[in-house]
Amino acid sequence: MEPAIILVRPQLGMNIGMVARAMANFGLSDLRLVAPRDGWPNPDAGPPAAGADHVLASARVFATVGEALADCHLSYATAFRPRDVQKPVRTPREAAAEMRGSPAKAGILFGPERSGLATDDIVTVQTLVTIPADPGFASLNLAQAVLVLAYEWFLASAVPPASPERVPAPQADLEGLIGQLNDALAETGYFFPPQRTRATQRTLAGILAAARFTADEIRTLRGVIRALSRPRPPGRD
Amino acid sequence: MEPAIILVRPQLGMNIGMVARAMANFGLSDLRLVAPRDGWPNPDAGPPAAGADHVLASARVFATVGEALADCHLSYATAFRPRDVQKPVRTPREAAAEMRGSPAKAGILFGPERSGLATDDIVTVQTLVTIPADPGFASLNLAQAVLVLAYEWFLASAVPPASPERVPAPQADLEGLIGQLNDALAETGYFFPPQRTRATQRTLAGILAAARFTADEIRTLRGVIRALSRPRPPGRD
Numbered sequence A, B: 001m002e003p004a005i006i007l008v009r010p011q012l013g014m015n016i017g018m019v020a021r022a023m024a025n026f027g028l029s030d031l032r033l034v035a036p037r038d039g040w041p042n043p044d045a046g047p048p049a050a051g052a053d054h055v056l057a058s059a060r061v062f063a064t065v066g067e068a069l070a071d072c073h074l075s076y077a078t079a080f081r082p083r084d085v086q087k088p089v090r091t092p093r094e095a096a097a098e099m100r101g102s103p104a105k106a107g108i109l110f111g112p113e114r115s116g117l118a119t120d121d122i123v124t125v126q127t128l129v130t131i132p133a134d135p136g137f138a139s140l141n142l143a144q145a146v147l148v149l150a151y152e153w154f155l156a157s158a159v160p161p162a163s164p165e166r167v168p169a170p171q172a173d174l175e176g177l178i179g180q181l182n183d184a185l186a187e188t189g190y191f192f193p194p195q196r197t198r199a200t201q202r203t204l205a206g207i208l209a210a211a212r213f214t215a216d217e218i219r220t221l222r223g224v225i226r227a228l229s230r231p232r233p234p235g236r237d
Helices: A013-026 A041-050 A053-057 A092-100 A142-155 A171-188 A194-210 A215-229 B013-025 B043-049 B054-055 B092-100 B142-155 B172-188 B194-210 B215-229
Strands: A004-008 A031-034 A060-062 A075-080 A107-110 A127-129 B004-008 B031-034 B058-064 B074-076 B106-110 B127-129
Touching: A004 A041, A004 A142, A013 A031, A013 A041, A013 A053, A013 A142, A013 B142, A041 A053, A041 B031, A075 A092, A092 A127, A092 A142, A092 B013, A107 A142, A142 B013, A142 B142, A171 A194, A171 A215, B004 B013, B004 B127, B004 B142, B013 B031, B013 B054, B043 B054, B074 B092, B106 B142, B142 B194, B172 B194, B172 B215
Parallel strands: A004 A031, A004 A107, A031 A060, A075 A107, A075 A127, B004 B031, B004 B106, B031 B058, B074 B106, B074 B127
Antiparallel strands: none
16 A cells, blocks of 8 residues: 655645656655645645646645655655654665555655754654764655655565564554543642653653554553542542 | 766756765765766755865766776776666676775766767766656656665775676776777778668767777787778788
């Protein structure tokens, strides 16, 4: 199944058009935009798409990264170096082989032109993808980064994985689990001091994302959290 | 040794700038321009280079493909499918491995944005490089095509060839041989009818290019042509 190309807060319509062309060059068509700066559709995207109009026409806009990834079981974020969040790092070639080897839908995040992805964008992503490049000049144009991933996906052979596939739940299930855990912990006073709340939530979300739980496992875990959160009979505390 | 990236009759300064950025991303800096449409330097190239100013500043302009390739021992032309000229075809990955495995200077031709390389541009090139892509939408943006070659070159490991290297002569030697042969044949009336001259010359040039003669071999062959072209004593014809 082809991966979704997800542009997070893209700035220039021209770059979105070039992304569409690069996708079409390698047989991709699932383009998703998270909060594009200049809205959508954007007439600047047309000419550089050079005929990849079907990609632009079917592009979908989402308000958040979580919504754009909701149906994706495998999630990747392109980042030049691992941030403070600890995650496995793959090359484009390795990520392409993994996507080709899985029957599950994948989504790949690409950050805005100037700043790249924010830490909060990648907290719940399973895997980082780092494009090998000259360390002295490692920042690729947005469409060039998409091209590398699309090219490697096109070339990767569809070899099934050696071991039976363990399909991670769609991202929406993971987000639901994280939300439930945060709410349950908030009621217990776990997040203290308050100014550390977000950092602690990030750490927990990162741990849960890295586990690549299946949908069944997430259902079980949500039941566990529900059980733990039940009001206790007095005197048993 | 890093390959030269040779843009043949590039049209848009913006694309030249994006090429420079893509080159710098992967450690390349030898940019050559053959008859750029809008002259050189071109201020439109600056912003999209995004800091790869050293590549633009050291770019060199040539009048012909032959001059741009003159010092190159390995010559490649990016083309989506083999033309009427028969030449070996490599993928970018194969070409990158070949370049990494050779101590000799290589040059890679990229055609103009709209039309791609003309048949005459590639007659004396040794090898075609075809970027694998969706056959229904196979035309890459110029900078995207350069990126694929630069990326593969960056990733290719520098494995020395298994057999002792046979270094082809620099392109200037090959062009000299072809010119001498054409002149010698013209004097004999070989090219007939006149309207077939260019096609016949192309065929011969293609044969000589594919042979990848060394510099020593070309010296020998030029002596052979000289000998064959000597005025014959009367009566021995």
